[in-house]
Amino acid sequence: MIKKILVWSHRWLTLLLLPLFALIIVTGAILSFAPMIKDASSGPEAQEPVEVERLLQVLARVDPQARSRALEFEEPGIALVEFSRQGQREWHAFQMETGQRLEERAIGADFFHTVQHLHKHLLLDLDIVVDIATYLMVLVIIVGPLLSWPRLRHTLVGWHTVLGWVGFPLVLMVSATGVMMALSLGTPQFPAVDRDQGHMPMAQAIERAVQEGGLTHVRDARRMQTAAVAINGQAGGEAVAFVVTRDHVTQVGRYPGLVTELHEGTWAGGWSGALNLLASALLMVLMLTGLVSWGRRGLQSRRRTGDADADILVAWASQTGTAARLAQATTEALRDGGARVMGASLAGLDASELKAFRRVYLIASTAGDGQVPEPARSFLKALEGANLKGVRFAVLALGDSSYTHFCAGGLTLRDALRQAGAEECLPLVRVDREPAEPWTRWLQDVGEDVGVTPGAVEAPRGDQPVTLTLKRRQQLNDPDDPVTHEVWSLDWRSAEPLTFRPGDLLLVAPGEGEPGRPYSIGSSSEVDPRRLLLTVALTTRQDAKGNDCWGKASGLLCRGLKEGDTLDATLRPHPDFNPPEDPARPMIMIAAGCGIAPFVGFLEEQAQGLRSGPAWLIFGNRKRAGDYFHGEQLERWRAAGVLTRLDTAFSRDPDGGGYVQDRMRAEARTLWEWLHARNAVLYACGNAKTLGEGVRTALSEVLMEQGGLAPEEAQARLRQWETEGRLRLDLID
Numbered sequence: 001m002i003k004k005i006l007v008w009s010h011r012w013l014t015l016l017l018l019p020l021f022a023l024i025i026v027t028g029a030i031l032s033f034a035p036m037i038k039d040a041s042s043g044p045e046a047q048e049p050v051e052v053e054r055l056l057q058v059l060a061r062v063d064p065q066a067r068s069r070a071l072e073f074e075e076p077g078i079a080l081v082e083f084s085r086q087g088q089r090e091w092h093a094f095q096m097e098t099g100q101r102l103e104e105r106a107i108g109a110d111f112f113h114t115v116q117h118l119h120k121h122l123l124l125d126l127d128i129v130v131d132i133a134t135y136l137m138v139l140v141i142i143v144g145p146l147l148s149w150p151r152l153r154h155t156l157v158g159w160h161t162v163l164g165w166v167g168f169p170l171v172l173m174v175s176a177t178g179v180m181m182a183l184s185l186g187t188p189q190f191p192a193v194d195r196d197q198g199h200m201p202m203a204q205a206i207e208r209a210v211q212e213g214g215l216t217h218v219r220d221a222r223r224m225q226t227a228a229v230a231i232n233g234q235a236g237g238e239a240v241a242f243v244v245t246r247d248h249v250t251q252v253g254r255y256p257g258l259v260t261e262l263h264e265g266t267w268a269g270g271w272s273g274a275l276n277l278l279a280s281a282l283l284m285v286l287m288l289t290g291l292v293s294w295g296r297r298g299l300q301s302r303r304r305t306g307d308a309d310a311d312i313l314v315a316w317a318s319q320t321g322t323a324a325r326l327a328q329a330t331t332e333a334l335r336d337g338g339a340r341v342m343g344a345s346l347a348g349l350d351a352s353e354l355k356a357f358r359r360v361y362l363i364a365s366t367a368g369d370g371q372v373p374e375p376a377r378s379f380l381k382a383l384e385g386a387n388l389k390g391v392r393f394a395v396l397a398l399g400d401s402s403y404t405h406f407c408a409g410g411l412t413l414r415d416a417l418r419q420a421g422a423e424e425c426l427p428l429v430r431v432d433r434e435p436a437e438p439w440t441r442w443l444q445d446v447g448e449d450v451g452v453t454p455g456a457v458e459a460p461r462g463d464q465p466v467t468l469t470l471k472r473r474q475q476l477n478d479p480d481d482p483v484t485h486e487v488w489s490l491d492w493r494s495a496e497p498l499t500f501r502p503g504d505l506l507l508v509a510p511g512e513g514e515p516g517r518p519y520s521i522g523s524s525s526e527v528d529p530r531r532l533l534l535t536v537a538l539t540t541r542q543d544a545k546g547n548d549c550w551g552k553a554s555g556l557l558c559r560g561l562k563e564g565d566t567l568d569a570t571l572r573p574h575p576d577f578n579p580p581e582d583p584a585r586p587m588i589m590i591a592a593g594c595g596i597a598p599f600v601g602f603l604e605e606q607a608q609g610l611r612s613g614p615a616w617l618i619f620g621n622r623k624r625a626g627d628y629f630h631g632e633q634l635e636r637w638r639a640a641g642v643l644t645r646l647d648t649a650f651s652r653d654p655d656g657g658g659y660v661q662d663r664m665r666a667e668a669r670t671l672w673e674w675l676h677a678r679n680a681v682l683y684a685c686g687n688a689k690t691l692g693e694g695v696r697t698a699l700s701e702v703l704m705e706q707g708g709l710a711p712e713e714a715q716a717r718l719r720q721w722e723t724e725g726r727l728r729l730d731l732i733d
C-alpha cells in the first residue's frame with residue numbers, strides 16, 4: 001500500500017508538474033553557466049580583501065553616479081564592477097590604481113538576470129508557485145530511491161534507477177538547497193528591507209558599515225532588493241559580512257551563505273557551476289527516462305491488434321489456434337468494410353473491458369472433454385461476479401460433433417455472458433469441424449449487424465490431410481522403471497513434401513469418424529519437408545470394469561502401429577506456438593515430460609542455423625536415468641552451443657532439484673533479464689493443471705521479486721505478455 005502511494009506520487013507529481021519542473025531545471029542549467037563563464041573570463045580571485053579607503057577612492061572614480069550593483073576584486077589590482085545601464089546589466093573591469101577601464105573585459109549579465117528571474121519568479125512574481133514546485137520536486141527525488149534497488153540493466157528503467165541512485169546526492173543537493181532558500185533556512189537573517197526607501201548607493205553602504213560595524217576591508221559587495229547592500233569583508237582582522245539598509249547595519253555570518261552558494265554553484269567558482277550543470281542534466285535525463293518508460297509501458301498494456309478508437313471487439317478463445325486465426329480474419333474483413341475493430345484473445349481481456357464496445361463478437365472453440373480452451377478459463381471465472389449489462393455480443397462456436405459435448409466451450413461462454421447481463425445480438429452458430437464455410441456466412445451476418453460490408457478476406461489456411469509412414473519408433477523412457485511414463489519418439493515420412501513448423505499439430509483419429517487428438521510436431525519442413533517427428537505418451541485409463549486400458553489414439557501410435565505402417569492424419573497449423581517470427585529473438589522453452597515434443601523441432605531449426613537468437617531450455621521430469629527424453633541430443637546441442645542454456649529438474653532423483661518451476665525461481669534474475677530486458681519469448685508446453693499453474697505462479701513471483709510489481713500488477717503483466725505473444729502456453733488437460 002505504502003509502495004503504491006510512493007510510486008503514484010513519484011509518477012503523477014512529475015507528470016502534473018512537468019512543464020514547471022522542466023522550466024526550473026532548464027533555467028537552472030543555464031544559470032550554472034554563469035559562474036563558469038565568469039571564472040573562465042576573469043583572472044585569479046584576489047586573495048586579500050581591499051582596504052576600505054582605497055575602495056572608496058576607486059568607487060568615486062569609476063562610479064561617480066552611484067549606479068554600481070556589485071563589485072569583486074581580481075589579481076593584479078583589478079576591480080570588477082557590475083552596472084545597470086538603461087535596464088541592461090554588465091560587468092566592467094577597472095585598473096584600481098588608475099581607474100582606467102579595461103574595455104576588452106566587459107561581460108554581459110543581462111541574459112543571466114532574465115533567466116534568473118524566470119527561474120525564481122517565472123517572470124511574474126509567482127514565487128509561491130516556484131516554491132511549491134521545488135518542495136514537490138524534492139519529494140519526488142527522495143521517493144525515487146525508495147522504489148527500487150539499483151540494478152545494472154540495459155533498459156530505460158534500468159538506467160533511470162541507476163542514475164537516480166548514483167546522482168541522488170547531487171540532485172538532492174541542488175533541489176534541497178532551493179527549498180532551504182525558499183524557507184530562508186541557512187541563509188543570512190537580517191531585518192526586512194523596506195523597498196520604498198529607494199536605491200542604496202554602494203559607497204554609502206560601505207561607509208555606514210565602516211562607521212557602525214568597524215568594517216576595514218571589503219572582499220565583495222552586491223546590491224540586494226534595491227534598498228540594501230550585502231558586504232563581505234573584514235573588521236578587526238576577522239571575516240565579517242554585513243547587510244546595510246538606511247535604517248540598519250546588520251552583521252550576518254557570510255553572504256550569501258553556503259546554502260545559496262551550493263544552490264548557485266558559486267562556492268568553488270567554475271567547478272561548482274559545472275557540478276550544478278551536471279545536476280540539472282541528471283534531473284532532466286531522469287525525468288525523460290522515467291516518463292518515456294512509463295509511457296511505453298502504458299502503451300504496451302493497451303496494445304492489442306487493432307484501431308485505437310475501436311468500437312467493435314472481435315475476441316477469441318482458442319486452444320490450437322483455429323479460432324484465433326478466424327478472429328483475425330474477421331477483424332481484417334470488418335476493418336476493410338470501414339469498421340473500427342479491435343482483436344483480442346480472452347486471455348488478455350478483463351471482463352469489464354467488454355463494456356467499452358458497441359458490439360462484441362466471440363469465436364470460441366472447445367477443448368478437452370467439452371471444456372472452454374485453457375487460455376480463456378480465467379476470463380470465464382471472472383465473468384462470475386461481473387455486471388455486463390448493456391454489452392451486446394454474438395458467438396461463433398467451433399467444435400466437432402463426434403465429441404460428446406459438441407461446441408460446449410462456446411455454449412459455456414455464451415451462457416456465462418448472458419448470466420452477467422450481456423445480451424445476444426445474433427443467434428449462436430455452431431461449426432462442425434471445417435469452419436471456412438460457416439464462418440463466411442457468419443461474417444456476412446456480423447457485417448450486417450455492424451452496418452458494414454465485410455471485405456473479401458479469405459478463410460485462413462486450415463487443416464490439411466496427410467498420409468504418413470512410420471519409419472522408426474523408439475521408446476524414450478526406461479521400460480524397466482515403473483516410476484516413469486511410457487513415452488515414444490515416432491519418426492514419420494511423407495511421400496509428398498509438406499509445409500509445417502515445429503509446434504504445429506498432427507491430429508490423429510484412432511478410428512473411422514472419431515475425432516482427432518492433437519500431437520505437437522517436433523520437426524520442421526524447412527529442415528526436411530518429408531520428415532515429421534512426434535513425441536507421444538501412452539495414456540492409460542480404467543474401463544467400466546476397472547481394467548487399465550490405453551487411450552485410443554496414443555495406444556494406436558505407441559503400440560498398435562508397426563514400423564512401415566501408414567497413417568492418415570490431419571496437419572493443423574498452430575502459429576501461436578511456432579518459434580519466434582524474428583529469428584534473432586531470444587527464446588525460453590519450458591517443458592515438463594512430453595511437453596518437450598515441439599521444442600526438439602525448435603532446436604532442430606536452431607541447429608540448422610535457421611535461428612540466431614539465444615535459446616534456453618528448462619526441462620523437468622521424474623528421473624534423469626529413466627525419463628530424460630531426448631536427453632543425449634539435448635546435451636549434444638548444449639555442448640555445441642545450439643542451446644545457450646539448459647536447466648533440468650528431476651523430481652524423483654535424490655539431488656534432482658524439484659520441478660521446472662523451482663528451476664525458474666532459482667534462475668529468477670536471469671529469467672527476468674531475458675524476458676524484460678532482452679524481450680525473449682517464453683514457451684511452456686505440458687499439462688494444464690500441473691505445469692500451467694506452476695509456470696504462471698513462478699513467473700508472477702519472478703515479476704514481483706525482480707520487477708518490483710505488486711501481485712495484481714504481476715497478473716496483469718502476465719496477461720499483457722500473453723496478449724503480446726511474449727508468453728505462449730501450450731497446455732493440454
Ligand SMILES: Cc1cc2nc3c(=O)[nH]c(=O)nc-3n(C[C@H](O)[C@H](O)[C@H](O)COP(=O)(O)O)c2cc1C
Nearest residue numbers: 318319320321322323365366368370399400406407
Ligand atoms: C483435444 C481436443 C478436444 C476437443 N474436444 C471437443 C469437444 O469436447 N467438443 C467439441 O465440440 N469439439 C471438441 N474439439 C474440437 C475443437 O473444438 C475444434 O477442432 C476447433 O476447431 C479447435 O479450435 P481451436 O484451434 O481454436 O482450439 C476438440 C479438439 C481437440 C483437439
